[in-house]
Amino acid sequence: MARELKDGEQVRLKGSAGALFMVTVGQPFTRELIERRLKSGEWSWPGETPAAAEQGNPEPRTEKLSKPAPGEDSPKPRTEKRSDRGDADEPGPQPRQETVTGPDSDDPDRPSVSAPKSEWVVYVARTQHMSREDAASYTKADLIDMAK
Template sequence: MRDGDKLRLTGPAGAPFVVTVGPAFTAEYIEERLRTGEWRQSEDAPTSAPAQDQGDSGQGDGDGSAGPPDPRRPSVNDPKSAWISYIVSLGHLSAQDAANYTKADLIEMAN
C-alpha cells in the first residue's frame, strides 16, 4: 500500500467506498481499520482508476452505447423537477405525464 493508491473498501454498515492512501488516510490508519474489522476490502480491492463521480451513473446517454454521458442529464441528487425537464427534453413524455411518475421511475426511464 503506497501513497496515491486507491482502495475499494466496505464500511461497518456494508456501504462501499474508495479511499486514497495519503495524508488524510495513512497506510497505518487504513491497516488498523482493516485489522479491527471496522473496514473490509472489497473483492476488487486496490484500483489505480479514479473513483467514479457519485452524481453520474456512468451509463452513457441511455441508448446502450458506450459514448460519453449526456451533459444535460441531472445528478441522482437533483430534484424530481430536474428529472421531469430532462425526460421531456428527451421526448419520452409530456411534462404532465412525467409528473405522474416517481423520481426513481424517471431515472430508470432515462437509462
C-alpha cells in the first residue's frame, strides 16, 4: 500500500515484533527513513504483511565500515601522555562517598539502603506514624531521608 507521508503527520505503524507504535513524520523520523524501513520489512502498516516477508529475502546492508580493513590506510593508534607529578595541585575526581546502614545502626529493624522499597515503606510507616499508603507515595530515596 503506497501512501503519501507528509511532514508533521502522525502515522501508526507496526514494528518487527508486531507491536503498534505512533511516529510523527519529520525529525528524527524523516519520510525517507520511514519509507526505507517499510520497504525493508522492519516496519509495516497495521493489518499488512511486512514487505520483507513477501519478498522472502532481506535487503542487503549498505553501511560503510567504521574502520578500514587491514592493509588499507589505517589510522595510527592514539597515544596517551602520562601526566607529570606537577599536576598534583589540580584536584582530580573525588572518591564516591556512600552512606550504608551498618550493624552499628541505632535501630536493628531499619532496612539496609539496598533493601527493596516495600521494606522501607513498612519501616517509615511504623517509625514516622503514617499509613502505609501515604508512605508508599514517596520515592525510596525520600523514605530513606525521612528515616534519618
